[in-house]
Amino acid sequence: MKKLFLFITILFSVFTALAQTKVGGTIYDESNQPMGYANVYFKGSTEGIVSDENGHFYLQSDKTYKTLVASFVGYKAVEVAITQSVMMDLKITIKPDNQLQEVKVYAGKTSKKNNPAIDILRKIWERKRKNGLNMFDQYQYDKYEKIEFDLNSIDSAFKANKIFKGMEFIWDRIDTSRVTGKAFLPIFINENISEVYGDNAKGKKKEITKASKNSGLGQGDGVSTFIKDLYADYDIYNNYLKFFDKDFVSPLSRTGINVYNYVLADSAFIDNKWCFNIIYYPRRKNELTFKGDFWVNDSTFAIKKINLEASKSANINWVKEIYIEQEFEVLNDSVFLLKRDHMMSDFSFSKKEKSKGVYGKRTTLYKNHQFNIPKDDKFYKQEVDAYDSDVYNKSDEFWNENRFENLNKNEKSIYGLLDTLNTIPKFKRIYNIATILASGYIEIPKLKMDYGPIFSSYGFNNVEGVRLRAGGRTYFGPNDTWRLEGYTAYGFRDTQFKYGLSGKVLLNKKNRLILSGGNRRDIEQLGVSLTSTNDVLGRSFASSTLFSSGNNDKLSSINLSMLSLQMEPIKNLTFQTGLTYRTLKSAWDRFSLNYYDQNGVVQSQVKQSEVNFMVDYTPKRKTIGHGVERQLVDYNFPRVFINYSHGMKGVLDSDFNYQKVQFYYRHPILIGGFGRLFPTFETGKIFGKVPLGLMGVIPGNQSYFQIENTYNLMNYYEFVSDQYTSLHLEHHFNGRLFSRVPLLRKLNWREIIGVKGVYGSVSDENKAINASGLTYRAPTNGYWEYHAGIGNIFKCFRLDFCWRGSYLNLPDANKFGVKGSFGFYF
Numbered sequence: 001m002k003k004l005f006l007f008i009t010i011l012f013s014v015f016t017a018l019a020q021t022k023v024g025g026t027i028y029d030e031s032n033q034p035m036g037y038a039n040v041y042f043k044g045s046t047e048g049i050v051s052d053e054n055g056h057f058y059l060q061s062d063k064t065y066k067t068l069v070a071s072f073v074g075y076k077a078v079e080v081a082i083t084q085s086v087m088m089d090l091k092i093t094i095k096p097d098n099q100l101q102e103v104k105v106y107a108g109k110t111s112k113k114n115n116p117a118i119d120i121l122r123k124i125w126e127r128k129r130k131n132g133l134n135m136f137d138q139y140q141y142d143k144y145e146k147i148e149f150d151l152n153s154i155d156s157a158f159k160a161n162k163i164f165k166g167m168e169f170i171w172d173r174i175d176t177s178r179v180t181g182k183a184f185l186p187i188f189i190n191e192n193i194s195e196v197y198g199d200n201a202k203g204k205k206k207e208i209t210k211a212s213k214n215s216g217l218g219q220g221d222g223v224s225t226f227i228k229d230l231y232a233d234y235d236i237y238n239n240y241l242k243f244f245d246k247d248f249v250s251p252l253s254r255t256g257i258n259v260y261n262y263v264l265a266d267s268a269f270i271d272n273k274w275c276f277n278i279i280y281y282p283r284r285k286n287e288l289t290f291k292g293d294f295w296v297n298d299s300t301f302a303i304k305k306i307n308l309e310a311s312k313s314a315n316i317n318w319v320k321e322i323y324i325e326q327e328f329e330v331l332n333d334s335v336f337l338l339k340r341d342h343m344m345s346d347f348s349f350s351k352k353e354k355s356k357g358v359y360g361k362r363t364t365l366y367k368n369h370q371f372n373i374p375k376d377d378k379f380y381k382q383e384v385d386a387y388d389s390d391v392y393n394k395s396d397e398f399w400n401e402n403r404f405e406n407l408n409k410n411e412k413s414i415y416g417l418l419d420t421l422n423t424i425p426k427f428k429r430i431y432n433i434a435t436i437l438a439s440g441y442i443e444i445p446k447l448k449m450d451y452g453p454i455f456s457s458y459g460f461n462n463v464e465g466v467r468l469r470a471g472g473r474t475y476f477g478p479n480d481t482w483r484l485e486g487y488t489a490y491g492f493r494d495t496q497f498k499y500g501l502s503g504k505v506l507l508n509k510k511n512r513l514i515l516s517g518g519n520r521r522d523i524e525q526l527g528v529s530l531t532s533t534n535d536v537l538g539r540s541f542a543s544s545t546l547f548s549s550g551n552n553d554k555l556s557s558i559n560l561s562m563l564s565l566q567m568e569p570i571k572n573l574t575f576q577t578g579l580t581y582r583t584l585k586s587a588w589d590r591f592s593l594n595y596y597d598q599n600g601v602v603q604s605q606v607k608q609s610e611v612n613f614m615v616d617y618t619p620k621r622k623t624i625g626h627g628v629e630r631q632l633v634d635y636n637f638p639r640v641f642i643n644y645s646h647g648m649k650g651v652l653d654s655d656f657n658y659q660k661v662q663f664y665y666r667h668p669i670l671i672g673g674f675g676r677l678f679p680t681f682e683t684g685k686i687f688g689k690v691p692l693g694l695m696g697v698i699p700g701n702q703s704y705f706q707i708e709n710t711y712n713l714m715n716y717y718e719f720v721s722d723q724y725t726s727l728h729l730e731h732h733f734n735g736r737l738f739s740r741v742p743l744l745r746k747l748n749w750r751e752i753i754g755v756k757g758v759y760g761s762v763s764d765e766n767k768a769i770n771a772s773g774l775t776y777r778a779p780t781n782g783y784w785e786y787h788a789g790i791g792n793i794f795k796c797f798r799l800d801f802c803w804r805g806s807y808l809n810l811p812d813a814n815k816f817g818v819k820g821s822f823g824f825y826f
Contacts, residue, residue, distance in 0.1 A: 021065045024058035025090025027051045037281035043067035058181040117262035117278045123301040128237040131302040136371040137201045144404035145192040150184035150359040189414045204380040211394045215415040244826035248288040251280045274298045285313040286739035302336035315735035315748045317795045321346035365404040382571040387626035450475045463587045464491025479627035481506040498522040506628040512568040519561045527697025555587040576614040584693040594771040595691035602771045606693045609654040612645040638667040658688030675733040685723040692772045706821040712802040713814040721760030721778045730754035750791040757784035
């Protein structure tokens with residue numbers, strides 16, 4: 001009997017698994033033109049989708065259906081018989097319903113007046129802060145998150161590519177997407193279980209990771225952190241939803257009626273709750289918008305189900321599709337809580353329908369909600385370094401017991417994929433090449449070191465001529481608690497060797513106490529940044545003239561030694577104190593750092609010891625890693641930097657006594673759907689007598705490229721100062737303006753405007769000791785310039801046109817210039 005029961009159970013499971021319905025095709029109007037944003041659904045269900053702007057659709061269900069319905073307001077609904085479980089390439093034509101006399105036909109843009117869908121939308125606005133977790137002072141719940149990456153659009157030609165010779169076994173893991181109907185191969189999976197706590201009254205939130213697991217083509221906590229930033233949390237009730245560093249307008253936004261069309265399409269019971277179905281789609285192309293539909297309760301006006309699909313014409317790079325589904329459960333008559341959140345993005349170099357790419361899928365499940373259990377402020381305090389190795393080493397038994405849902409066969413197979421592929425020499429070669437290009441370092445595992453960075457191997461400047469460089473670093477893993485790094489370089493014109501060596505060790509993980517030291521002797525272009533640092537191996541971009549304009553002959557020879565101690569007692573608040581000793585002299589006879597000493601004798605070399613104290617506050621900064629070195633996830637965080645330096649005359653035979661104070665502030669600001677503003681403010685002052693080598697040089701830019709915090713039309717050493725104030729403002733519209741211009745819309749260019757200004761002066765006592773031959777010129781009347789640029793040219797190039805606004809009559813003044821830059825951005 002038991003065997004019979006087991007057999008029946010297995011047989012039922014097999015038939016259930018096979019009972020799927022997959023349909024796809026294109027919707028046309030009576031003129032045989034593709035019809036975007038038509039409603040397509042299985043008859044007698046709430047399972048449906050909205051066709052894209054080109055009329056294409058794909059719909060899949062685990063259930064078996066007999067009829068497919070295609071409709072649009074003002075048009076006759078068309079029913080199509082589903083005769084097979086898989087029916088693709090359907091062509092469905094819908095025609096206007098001329099018999100409807102009292103129904104307004106919405107063609108294209110819908111009316112904002114007398115539209116019942118918009119009346120319901122206004123009710124949603126009124127209630128959105130009274131729904132879900134916002135109804136409670138405190139909340140907590142358990143969260144399970146699964147992120148998967150898959151190669152997609154796999155066909156026979158792709159499988160036959162010679163690159164996969166010897167790796168054919170991977171095609172046994174191919175599956176089909178229920179959203180697009182395309183074949184895909186899973187290559188990476190990340191699972192995460194956590195507890196989330198929040199306090200609406202105090203505006204605090206904390207997530208504690210209990211278990212995390214990676215497998216496939218990527219390992220470690222760094223992968224998890226990168227993915228979490230790529231798929232940041234969002235709230236559909238917010239006006240703007242941030243995906244891939246872009247602000248999409250939410251269909252529930254108060255500004256939604258200006259960018260979306262809304263149609264009240266249907267009403268039905270869902271989980272015993274009467275709900276309205278509203279379809280929405282963009283009013284214009286090329287804007288950061290979605291199309292889709294949502295079901296909203298008729299009394300609480302809380303969302304029960306919603307799906308969002310990004311417009312294919314949206315101005316976003318490397319992402320062909322974004323698809324989101326959210327389902328809410330009814331806790332009681334008035335509380336709707338998010339139960340399941342699924343997001344899928346299709347990363348691809350091209351937005352063409354048949355282009356190949358990578359699916360990124362995130363599925364998040366929520367359960368065990370509890371409310372109004374207060375926690376003290378100490379509980380919500382962020383830990384400086386919350387790394388716990390046990391979190392990343394849970395057993396398979398633990399995961400089998402604690403997953404919120406089981407993995408399917410292909411998801412399970414990913415955990416053995418990398419181990420198998422690593423036994424194949426061809427795959428290891430491909431993987432190593434990709435790693436080198438991404439990191440700039442060549443791994444030498446046997447020696448526990450990396451060679452590089454390879455992109456600094458060649459350089460050129462007027463003093464050294466051709467310059468060759470070789471370097472390396474110790475590398476046991478991404479979370480090394482200590483690291484040594486060094487390089488040597490040789491100039492074929494000055495026939496001199498240069499070198500640099502540094503070391504750092506993490507003494508205390510809890511407060512990230514780091515001891516650093518090093519020495520460097522090299523040729524460098526000074527004065528390319530107002531705010532100074534003591535990075536012993538840092539060499540400015542301007543030290544090479546490979547891609548520069550004009551004559552770059554103002555180079556210096558520097559011998560720098562440093563010792564510092566750094567601590568992070570509070571997350572993203574860093575304190576550092578250090579001691580430096582440097583000697584400075586001109587790198588050749590065409591430039592001088594000469595000065596008069598106290599006896600009136602000309603000196604050509606500066607010897608200076610300096611003690612400094614620094615505070616660096618970077619709220620919302622995200623980093624990868626837990627070792628002595630960490631990587632930034634992105635740079636879109638505020639930064640406040642304060643530095644105090646004291647020059648000590650006589651210590652180690654130093655020449656000058658002075659105090660230097662510097663302040664730096666940068667705060668990227670998102671401005672709704674109008675892009676991002678980047679303001680940067682700097683000010684500083686030197687108290688005491690200093691020569692040119694220690695002066696504050698206003699940073700020029702003689703390269704062909706756009707360089708942050710420099711002045712595009714200013715030459716090196718054109719302006720110097722011992723006290724200064726500067727302000728840079730740059731705004732990125734992200735295509736907001738060009739999307740309104742028909743001829744420019746399809747190019748997906750992005751607009752940039754900016755202005756830069758600086759005021760400064762030089763004291764008489766510093767002018768008096770100047771023997772360099774360079775006439776000190778300070779921007780006492782205020783130097784300023786402005787620029788307008790076009791970004792996203794060919795998806796990777798930016799071009800800026802720059803104009804000088806003051807000091808136009810100087811002999812070598814650059815009144816106009818063109819700068820470019822490369823970058824890969826979403």
